[in-house]
Amino acid sequence: MANGQRPFMAEIQRQRRAQEQPGTVDSLSLSSAALNPAALAPLTPAQEIRLDTSEVMEAIQHLGQKLDRFLNTDHTQIEAIHVEIADIAGRIKATKLEMAALRHPLAKDDTFMEASQQLTAVVASTETATNSIIQAAEEIDDIVNEVRSQLPEGYQNSRLKDLNEVTLRIFEACNFQDLTGQRITKVVQALSFIEERVEAMMSVWNTKEFETMPLPPSIHKHDEGLELHGPVKDGGVTISQADIDALFD
Incomplete structure (x- = not known):
C-alpha cells in the first residue's frame, strides 16, 4: 500500500479475483474510485458534450419568415378583410x-x-257582388222567358232570344270570381310565408334592437287630422246614407 497501511482481507480477495478474471470491475473497485478524488475530477474542455442546435436555429428562422410575411403581405389582406x-x-x-x-x-x-x-x-266583396249579379241575371232570364212565351214568333221574340244569350254571357263572366279568389288566396299564403321568415330573422337578434329603430310611416292617409281607413271592416262603425244626406240639407 502507498500509505504503509496493512490492506484489509477484502481488498486482498478482490485483487485475487481481478487477477483471475481480467477486465471485471466489482462494487469495491467502484467504491474505491469513488473515494479517489481524482476519479471525480471535472471534464476538460475537449471532453465537454456538444449539442446540435441546427434544428432549433432552423425553426427560429422559419418563424421569423412567417412574421415577416404577416407584417408585409398578410397585413394588406387583413385590411381588405376589415373593409x-x-x-x-x-x-x-x-x-x-x-x-x-x-x-x-x-x-x-x-x-x-x-x-x-x-x-x-x-x-269576400267580389263573392258577394258576383252572387248579386248572378241572382239579378237569373231574374232577368226568367222574365225574358216569361215574355217570350206570350209572344208569337217574330222580331220581338227573336230579340228576346238574343237577350237570353246576353244573360248567358253574364253567367259565364261571373266565373272570374273563382279565378281571382284562387289567385288572391295564393298571394295571402305568400304573405304569410314572408311574415314567418321575417319573424324568424328578427328572432335571431334581440327585439330591443328593433325597438330603438325609427317607426315606419303610417300606411293610412290623413285628411285634416282625420285618418282614412278606407272601407269599413265587418262589424265596424259605419255612417248611414241618412247621415250623409243630412250634411247637404
Missing part, C-alpha cells in the same frame, strides 16, 4: 332597418296582417 366585414355590418344594419319597417315591435300597424285582411275583404 369587407365593415361592408357586411352595414348591409346587416340596413336589413334590420327594412325588417323594422315591415314589422316594428312598437308599431300600431301590422303591414302583413293589414295586407292579408284587405285581400281577404276583396275576395
